[in-house]
Amino acid sequence: MAADRWNALNDVPDFPPHRLGPLADRLARILKTRNDILLFQTEAVVALEAVATSIARPGLTALNIVTSPFGAWFGDWLRRGGADVVTLSAKPAWPIDIESVEAVFDAHPEVKAVILCHAESANGVLNPLAEIAAAARARGIVTIVDAVASVGGHALDVDALGIDIAVIGPQKALAGPAGVSALSVSQAAWALISAAGGRRSSTLSLLDRRDWLDSGRGALPGTAAPLEFFALEAALDRFEAEGAEAVLARHVRAAAAARDGLLALGARPWADFGRASHLVTTAALPEAVDPETFLAAAAPLDMELSAGIGPGAARLVRLNHTGLRARFDSVLGNVLAYGIALQKCGAPADLAAAAAAVAAHYGAD
């Protein structure tokens, strides 16, 4: 056959199915959990929808904590399955507070599950996961966490916190491929899923996937996409070599530097520290600055600035310092690009002070 247009990505060998199990084990170690791990050969949003459709049933009441537009989806998925959904929305683009959550728990003793996003990439806020998980645990409520945009960059000790389902993806702080995701499932979560009668014969059925695990048939329907799983192995090799503590510290430093850089610039970082994502820092534009104009002004610098997403985030700009971008030059470049774009929009920005503030986190006097 004509070999005219072969390249190095043609004819990649199959990913050996027996290597899926070790991959799941490595993800379990990152999550510090002994729960079951299910692998998904999809974006993490499919894994999240699978969780919702697997637990939903008439008679189930779930609390859905909404801190970005994506949070609303989980409620839709639950309702479609017949569940009653209590929605607790934070102030737009704010994290939820534990008091509000406890108030809903008290007001709705029928709640059997609570769903929240750990860190929001849409607006950069961080929810008080440990407190919510503790409150849920005390009441026998199953805790379900979207940890895609936090795993690796925030402490996430699944078993110690008592998280029943944690959904993760390797494409953020783990700096891995974007075509796979995974979730952990506790015994309590399995019980809730079983109680749902159980969606079956679906790519969204966690019960089906558990059966595959048990039958030794591997954790995936169909063929494992070799490039994705080879790349996941490579990402975990690198993550483990750097060390979980070092990766976490690198993201903490990037977030602190971004925040202090923005403050020195004269900009307004959005969330309080301790309530902000370590992967994405957001800052609100001055009244006089139009977001589209601002982003167009920043575009030639080719940095990681993008518009906030959802209610309350229309005037937020996100600075991405995720994964391999959690480093000195990326943070510095993002902060100064923010300042340059401000200037181009006619707003003041003290680039010099901002640079010094970022540098202070990386060893400058």
Add this chain to the structure above:
Amino acid sequence: MAADRWNALNDVPDFPPHRLGPLADRLARILKTRNDILLFQTEAVVALEAVATSIARPGLTALNIVTSPFGAWFGDWLRRGGADVVTLSAKPAWPIDIESVEAVFDAHPEVKAVILCHAESANGVLNPLAEIAAAARARGIVTIVDAVASVGGHALDVDALGIDIAVIGPQKALAGPAGVSALSVSQAAWALISAAGGRRSSTLSLLDRRDWLDSGRGALPGTAAPLEFFALEAALDRFEAEGAEAVLARHVRAAAAARDGLLALGARPWADFGRASHLVTTAALPEAVDPETFLAAAAPLDMELSAGIGPGAARLVRLNHTGLRARFDSVLGNVLAYGIALQKCGAPADLAAAAAAVAAHYGAD
């Protein structure tokens, strides 16, 4: 950061979103269609479930033609959405015949959609797609085809045949990556989907995906997995360089050679030619031979033999000559491995005649 375990799959650049459109256009050319193309960053089974959940509604009656276990899933998905499903099952591991289909069409004038698999990888049979599509068209019935295991290896002229939805994947005859899939949607199919009221806010919603197309936001939720889409580009580069006709001819030859090789061996190819897949040839084991023992005997040869799947296929062995394996040595190796395994199980097999029969398709006297 410690660079101790980097490899070449770390830090792959993003796939530029504006390159998704051209990819869809190239798939449309392969399908010979002007219909819309939606891309999925998942196994094709998710795309199939998306079709089912997008058209299902109370009041819809659909005919589900079942010629392997996977076919049953589509019915489950439809029923979950409230649709009435008329199931037409072929004799186990046989293709359906057009007369049966027309009989159901006549008996059930309320049928609005028909679903079938073009070529079955589970048991190697080929359904009479052109006839079924013509019969459906004559009655205004929407035709939905799982063409994952046929595209590239069988003629599949979507617009000429009047196929309303064709679901494909690059990992078979196109010899591409396993983590993406796609489907084409005609206006009639969109009308059916709209009539369903429309599942929304779901990774399985075709309407959502159409909105993304229209809004210029690209055809995918979330980030495009770069390795998958770079690999899809590479596979299409190669496919187009070889030429659709040449790829088709290569699979036709492989299938004919496998069949004649098996016959010469003294084995029993399962489906009649013209009713058999060009990607996978199946052959029934003699009564005295245990399938598990047989496959264990073949395993050391590391060829592409595997067990048939589903009713009627328990004693079928599949010879895979898909994609880059549709070539002389793979076909020859598979056929002779089949014969060697027969011998090891105490059954006769004329390896010499089989080799000659395969070779005759590749230019031998």
Add this chain to the structure above:
Amino acid sequence: MAADRWNALNDVPDFPPHRLGPLADRLARILKTRNDILLFQTEAVVALEAVATSIARPGLTALNIVTSPFGAWFGDWLRRGGADVVTLSAKPAWPIDIESVEAVFDAHPEVKAVILCHAESANGVLNPLAEIAAAARARGIVTIVDAVASVGGHALDVDALGIDIAVIGPQKALAGPAGVSALSVSQAAWALISAAGGRRSSTLSLLDRRDWLDSGRGALPGTAAPLEFFALEAALDRFEAEGAEAVLARHVRAAAAARDGLLALGARPWADFGRASHLVTTAALPEAVDPETFLAAAAPLDMELSAGIGPGAARLVRLNHTGLRARFDSVLGNVLAYGIALQKCGAPADLAAAAAAVAAHYGAD
């Protein structure tokens, strides 16, 4: 066979030999030359040694312009082949001046070839290539240029300048693989090589390689390393999409920003602008600062700072803004890392002013 440790780089398809010719043509377009192009599956230093050993002969006198330690090698290679070498060394870590070159040309009318490095990565200086080539041309002297660290980042119009041999590599401004290199050869250069009697039967023989070209056997001894040539195609795809002018402008801007940033920092950029590389900017450390201590202080920032190489460069630090690193955040990060390391060594550094100076090249007020 056990498939326990496959990964995506195993079993890469062969690079089709007929694709080598088009690669050479694309490199010729970058060099703006109609001369022959020879490909080398080696580091560029091997290509340079091949040039020297191919032209060297007793009776040949060549002028070797030495502006870094690597320059001395060419003289060694020439002398080994029996040639007389006139060495013209610039002031340590300075570019050569055209007057000195012309003076040697005048004093040594027997000189038949002149060798120089266009831009030095060892110390960041740029030699006056156009003037030297013009002077050589006027005298019928063959001009040989090491353009590895300039091609793509500096104007290099081989035919217009009359460069007889230009040696290039894709791993610098072209952002390509490090295991291949190439050179262009004019008719005058072939004449000089033929006059040498001609080293033959050697991997360093340009005559052998020309024979391979003529015989249609491809431009390489042995098998083409597939990963290298697939990667070279990929790099040229990207280079051509961005455009030669844009790549050049990106490097010019990076160099100017680095220089002005260093000046604002209070540091001392080494070479005058117009005499400095666009790929690497060098700056001299203050007397009181020890280079090793300085680099150790900079190391945690993981930026692109490294020690100068060779005479006069012991106290130079190199800031790398080559290829994909010729961008805002890399330049900014390098300059500020330089400043932070200065501070850690007890020297003053105005980080704030430096950042503003860099930013001014990228649109800041």
Add this chain to the structure above:
Amino acid sequence: MAADRWNALNDVPDFPPHRLGPLADRLARILKTRNDILLFQTEAVVALEAVATSIARPGLTALNIVTSPFGAWFGDWLRRGGADVVTLSAKPAWPIDIESVEAVFDAHPEVKAVILCHAESANGVLNPLAEIAAAARARGIVTIVDAVASVGGHALDVDALGIDIAVIGPQKALAGPAGVSALSVSQAAWALISAAGGRRSSTLSLLDRRDWLDSGRGALPGTAAPLEFFALEAALDRFEAEGAEAVLARHVRAAAAARDGLLALGARPWADFGRASHLVTTAALPEAVDPETFLAAAAPLDMELSAGIGPGAARLVRLNHTGLRARFDSVLGNVLAYGIALQKCGAPADLAAAAAAVAAHYGAD
């Protein structure tokens, strides 16, 4: 910058220099040697030329055993360096016999080094390495072996045999990349090299490379080509997982099957077993068959048949069963392709018997 044509091979991370040492150690284990290992980022032919140029000097007498055209090169390289070369040529396309070697040793007591190729890919013959090495050792003669086309597929116990320099490449039986090579050097070989006064300041200088080793600067001049070294790691991962013994056995079986298949076909395998390469089997065409016509007849089958190279090999056809091709279907396909091409050229060929003979090596009755 425009990201229009990125692909997965752009922006590959640097290969960490500290991983070169472990790679060398792994190669040493494959060679079963405690000698120094030097890595080359080139085709192995450059490494061979480096050996020749590093030992050559006036006053040195070396025996060059020539069993293919490539062997003559080594003599050219030695003579260029001023050495006296005693050439011992085998009968065209035959291996050398130990008696001839010993006769030359006896006749030329001044010989200080002997050079031979272990297994020839040009014509498929195997030289009696163990016997020659023993004879050399007994006389204090340094033994230099081109083992590129044997390592992994033949026993090659460097220290036990007393081989002083072994040159290898990963692209043959190790199924690795084609852009790197390596060699082992014993103390006796270093002494010979030092006695040569020592070529220096050359990419072909082994002394330079030893200095790099000693200075901890790594084993390479310039930047390590990341794709090559990541791929070499991947190849060694796989090799070690399969196991050296298993890889060897796989090649032995392939060679025996190819030979017996050719015999059953009625063809004439060239070298006696025990004197034939395990990676490439050659067979002589009948008088009446024109080699070019034959290869053109075989071409459509896209198998691994190619013309023999050099004196005595004009009518030999080579069947390649190297590396990942040392498996059932490749051997079978090659043998039958040979037979089909014979038939197309009007010569008889018993394809059936040939297939049975190959299959007998893979478990058939």
